[in-house]
Structures are given as C-alpha cells and as structure tokens.
Amino acid sequence: MLKWIYVPTCAHQEVQTYFEKHERPFSEALKARFDDLKKKIVPDMKHGMSSSSQTSEDPLKVNKRCRNQVRDKINQAFSILRRYVQGKQDDGMDQADTLDTLSNDSDSFVDVAEILKRKTYASTIRNKTYQSIKKSKEFLTRIYPQLFEYAVIVGLRPVPAGQGYEPYIIHKFPEIRNYKVSTEGHLYVCTNMVDSNVSVPLFCFPDAADFKPEKNMKSQSYSFVLTNFDGGRVFGYCKRVQVPESRLPEVLCIISPVDASNMYNTLLNEIELKRVKTLELAQELLAASFGRPLPKPGQDVQIRCLDEIGEMETIHLNRPSDARLENVQYDCLLPYLGTDKLIKVFSSLLLERRIILCSNNLSCLTQAIHAIVALLYPFHWQHIYIPILPAAMLDVCCSPTPYLIGILTSHLNQVLDMPLDEVVIVDLDKKNIIQTVGDESTILPKKIIKALKMAINMCKLDIEAERSQSLMISEAFLRVFVETVGHYGEFITTQQDNKRIFLKENFISKVESHGLQQFLEWFTETQMFEVFITNHLEKRDWGTVDIFMSRVMEYRDGSGPSTERPGIGTKVKNFGKAIKSKLA
Template sequence: ESYSFVMTNFDGSRVYGYCRRLQPLDSSLPEVISIISPIDAFNMYMTLLNEIEARRRISFDQATELIAASFGRPLPKPGKVCHIRTLDISGDMETIFLNRSADNRLENVNYESPLYYLGTDRLVKVFSSMLMERRIILCSSNLSVLTQTVHALSALLYPFQWQHVYIPLLPHEMLDVLCAPVPFIVGVLSVFLPEVLKLDLEVVFIVDLDKKNIVKSQGDESTILPKRIQKALKTAVNMCKIDAEARNVQWLMVAEAFLRMFIETVGHFSNHIRTQQDGNRIFQKDGFILEVISKEVREFLSWFTETQMFEVFITNHVEKLDFGTS
C-alpha cells in the first residue's frame, strides 16, 4: 500500500513524505518504508520505493544496501535523471535510473478517486469551499484513497495554490490541529472521525469518502460559484465520467475543466497590471473586476480577489515580470 503526506513548516515551506507499507515474509509485523524529501517528485520516489520493496521481500540487507547507495546522491533538477549504482536482487551490479519530471503538477494526481468517492455535486462543493479558503476535512479508512483524493483536490486549484495548512494524512496525535482558527485541507482516517466530531469546530466542511456523504457543512456551498459557471463545470465533469473511451486521459479532462473555469473568470488579470512612473508594477483590482460583464462573476471576483491564494498568485506574476521571466 502506497501513500504520501506533507508537513508544512512555520515559514510556509513544505517537506514531502513518500511511504510504502508491506508485509515481509521474514517478519510477523508490517513495515513501512518512508522517504522524506524537500522536493515534490512523487513518481521518482515511487520508483525508488518499488526497487527498495523488491529487495526487502528478499532480505533486509539488500534493501538497506540500496537505501545506503541512495543517500548522498544529489537531487536531480526537474527534467533530469539520477543514477544509483547498486546490487540487483540477483547480486549483480546494476544502475537504477530515477527520472524527475519536468512538470510535476499532475504527478500523483488520480482524479478517479474524487470523481468516484465524491461525485460531481460534492466535488464542486468541496472545490467551492477551497476557493473560500475554509476548513476542509476528508475522511476515509483507506490510506491511498485518502491521500490521493486530498492531492487531487489541491491540484484542481491550478494555477493557484493552497496557501494554508495542508496535511493529506493527519496523525491521531495531531487532531488538536483541527481546532486552530486557520484554513486547512486535512485528511483523517475514518476511525478518528467520532473524535473529530466531538471537537468544537466551526465553519468546517467534513466529507466521509467511504460513505460518500457530507458529514458537516455550512449549507451555502451551492451558492459560492456563479450559477452559469457552476453548471458548465458540472457538465464538463459529468462528461469526463461517462466518456469511457477517454478513461486513460480522464485526469487531464478533469483538470482542464477546472482550468477553463479559472480562464473564464480571471484570465484577463494581466490586462490590469500597470507600471507606475517610478517603475513599480501594481495590480488594479477594481478595473479587473469591473471589466467582467456578468454581475454574478463580478460578485465572485469581489471576494475571490481577497483570498490569499489570489494575492500570492498576483504577487508571483508581478515578480516574474520584474525579473523578465513571465
């Protein structure tokens, strides 16, 4: 069983954990192989975990030899390859190639999980709550389903990024984190849900993925997005679900459906970045909102432009313009 987690430091930087749980033949207890890294490269580390697991099923020594060979190797840059020389399961010397994707945005993104466990209506409600930067808790008894769903939901925000507490798998000892008065997206094992419900939680959206139902909500989730945008989004997602022939690219179709929503609502943002006489660039929010004809979309933008994810997005874009990289 594979799963992953993310730890957020006080400065906002993140550390990524990649895990593989297995039952060795020479042990009565299950083991977990964990890799902790400062970079988000799911596919690369899953390749390494596959190699470690294959050796661990033969002997502990073969697994530790590969782990030792991996230590000290420089992290490859995006689009590059890391080479690790070690003994294979037959005892012969081999080279393992670890490819780091040039664009990891859709790595470990399995949209089949949220589509199946949430369904279209609940998926759009969770997405709307994320845009409002609310407190969101997902529950499941399955580690892989839980972490994959949390990762997939976070990826739907592209080109924006969740700026608050983000914990795909919250340990039992850290349940008190849910009482913090800050926005978060958190995954919790279902066995702990009764304890979560006993906490004094306000303005929280809780979904039980196993039972496919909303446990707690504010009741306004269906009104957050403009009706026309919401209808188009649901139609696109439903088309992704029924197009069986395109199942192998379903994840891309879902991602594009949500990306089109952002293009339609905020795609004109660059028209309202102005250069002042002193050379500084500013974003003219009022003009950005007023350019939109639809009253509903203007109302949506009036609060969305106040979110931290939008502010960081604009700030990063302006900085790229200043450095000539946009």
C-alpha cells in the same frame, strides 16, 4: 425504406428509450439492424481506428486525439457561458435549452453583506499567513546537495501491557538528521537524540492503535505533509510493504523538502524490491540514493548500486517540471464524491476554509486529497495540508487557520466531538458530506457551476469520454480559472520606476457578468490569488503555469480544437428526430 444513419456510441440505448417512452413497437428486425450497426461503429468509437491499423498507430497521435476530443467537449460545455457573458446569441440552440441554461441566473447574485464577509475573511487569512508564505518561497529556491533529508524503515510492535500496536524505527539513514513534530503539526530540529523522530513514525502508521494483521496484504503508497515554523513544508512519502520474515508490515518512508511524489515513489518501489529480499539490500540502496544530488525540475538523476549477486545496476529517476500535475488520479474523485459534492468541496477550497476528508483506506485518502488540491492549478493551496493525520494529533483539527486534512474513519467520532466551527467534513467511503457551512452552492457563480457540471457529466455520455475521465475533470476545472481570471495579464502594468503592479479594481470591473464580479471581489483577496499575482509580478514560476497560459491563449484566439463540430448530444438529438420522422 429506412435509411442508414450515423449512430453514436450511446444512440442504440437512446433509440430504445424513445420507443419505450412513446409505446411504439420496436420490431426484432429493426432491433437486429441496429445491433449490427452498433457492432460496426462501437470499435471505431472506442479506438478511433480500424482493427487493422490499431497496432501500428503512433501512441502520441492517439493521446493527442484524445486530448483534442476532451477539449472539444469542454468547449461545448462552456460555450453557453462564453456566449452569455459576451452577449451573443446561438442560433443553433433551442430556445428551451437557452432558457433552461440561463434560468434563475439571479441566484448567482449573493447578498452584498455576504460578499463583504467573504472579502474580510479572505483578507484576514492572507494577512495572518503572509510571513509564512514569504519564508516558504525561500525554501523553494534552495539547492539541495542530497536526494532527500533522511529515510526511515518503520515497523510495528505490540503495546506493552496493552492492546494494539505502536510504531518504532527499525532503520534510519542518516542518523544525524533529527526531527520532531509538535502537537500543532509543526516540524522542528531536535537537540536530543532520544527525541529523534518521535512523531514521524506515527504518520507512517496512523492506524497503529487499531491495526489488525492481514493475510496477503498488498503494498500501499501514501504520503503526508508537515509544516515547520519557518513556513517550509516537509513531505513524507510512504510505502507499506509485507516482509517475508514477519506477519506485521513495515513502512519505507522518505522525508524530503521537495514535492515530487512520482520520483520518490519510483525510488520506494525499488527499495521495496530490495527489502523483500533482505534488509541489508534496502539499506545499501538508501545510502546510495542519499548521496545523489536532487535534480532540478524536469531533469533526471541516476543511482548506481549493487544487486543481490554483486552486479552494478542503475536506477533512473525523473523530477517533474510541475509536481502539482504529476501522478494525479483525478478520476478517483467522481466515485468518492460525485459531481455536486466535488464542486462544493472545490468551492470551499477556493474560499480557503477548513476541510476534513475521512476514509478507511490510506491510499484512497492520499489520492483524493492530492487530486482535490491539484484541481486548484494554477493556484497553490497555501495553508495546512496533512493528507493523513495520526490519532495522537487530532487536536490539529481545532486550528483556527485554513487546512485540508485527511483522517481515518475510525477517528471520525472523536473529531466530531471537538469544538469545530465552519468546518466541511466529507466521508469518502460513504460518499457523503457530513458537515457543511451551508453556503457552498453560492460560492461559485451559478453559470460557472452549470457549465462545470455539464463538462464533468459528459464523461458519462460515451465510452471515449469515460476512458479520458481524468483528463476531462482536470481540463474542466482548469477552464473555470481560464473563464474567471484568464484576463489577469491585461492588468499587469509597469510604472515609470519600472515597478510592475496589478490593477485589481480594473481587473474585476472588466468582467461583464455581475455574478463573476462578485466572485472576483472576494477571490482576489485570498492568499492563493495573492501568491499567484506576486509570482507573476516578480516573474517567478513561469515554467509552472505553461499549461494554464496555453489554455488562456487558446481561449482568446480560438485556436484550440474546434467548437463548431456537433457534439454527442446534438448527434443523439438529430438521430432521434430522424427516427421519429421516419416512423411517424
């Protein structure tokens, strides 16, 4: 008699595949028994609880269990790498699996001349951008007495004696703030009121020339980032809305020196509710918001204003402790790029190259670029960053410095005709990399790539992982930095003069894997690594890397979720062996 065995979520399909592969009859009676078992197990796998207790369980406990499950899978994927680097053997791993995982490891070794070329490139970029990075730190430490720099409501109007539309400012608050963007993408203060905001409306409507009115248009949220001459970044948060009195949409735009998308998007949602009623209500909320001080990271601010019937209402806004991990939709990356292409784009970012992403959808473009940059945590992208580039500024793509730029697909052919050297171009809509440098598969060590692929692909194994796909992706890429640079703290030392220094050469040689050593030789020359280490030497930004530091401690102490529990792959394999032995 066939005994009942624990069946994971995907086991039913595995069993059916097994029978088909070996051309064995899968009787209706046996199939019915598996179907019945699946009905009993799947709800528990999906929700982790019985239906009677589902509504009463604490959501915080559910989230904690979900995080632990994800981190267990990450540990399983990277355990092979960790055992290999430490020179340990896993008795529970099949020999074939070990050989497959570690085969072709010599491919991790890159030609010495190529490593030297990457080191030279990274150090050259770092030296060119040092002053602007130094200035940008000053902007981060400033205290702002108002919630934002200024806000505009931008509309569309037909181009005189021509086709298409052009953006124009319907309302601006306050009027004394005057900015303009140069053709190089830099922001500067204007002295002439007539020139005020000549370029910012183009970022609000980058598709103005090709815009076609739509019926029942849904609201879209997107953003843009500009860099001024002093190295400080200015962020633009946009909400495109359809107003009842016009067939053309308007864009509500907030300009701020602070990266806090969730806080400002919450405010834009409130402004949208006012704007669809009357323009005056939206203007009143903008005025009331501007007068409130910008909260410190992790704190709240309250905005009080009158509603349409004259009653006072309060709006609560929260500024996150670390905006890099806020409101990031990592799960959008796999549908747009897939695993292999995502790793190639991530690798190009690590080498601080020029990258262009294109799409027809503004929200898609903003979400994807924001998520890709967030994968660099705990590091910062230190260079040109423009999620949406207007058609009038496409010449910025010819910049010799590193950048991450988003363009509309309608502008792609124009960009491809430009003299672009070593630029990675990705079409998100077609899920295709149009142009590459050619060495993207060798930027990361092969062992890291294999472990990263295994971790990402675990999202597709069962329903529980699929529901946690965003967390799975963020934790997988964070683990890459834990594995490669997590030991940096051992090599920060204090000299006799109380000056803290970083022993870079000792840091690199500490790693046993030659492939990882080659990676660190050039990565330690990048601007993002230099800023990261400098912040720690100067004891800055400690609060913004708490998650990274906790993962490093878990990695060292083994205090994280257990890595010894059998994973879904082991369960499926054991289940298949059990069935085979019963029916042999």
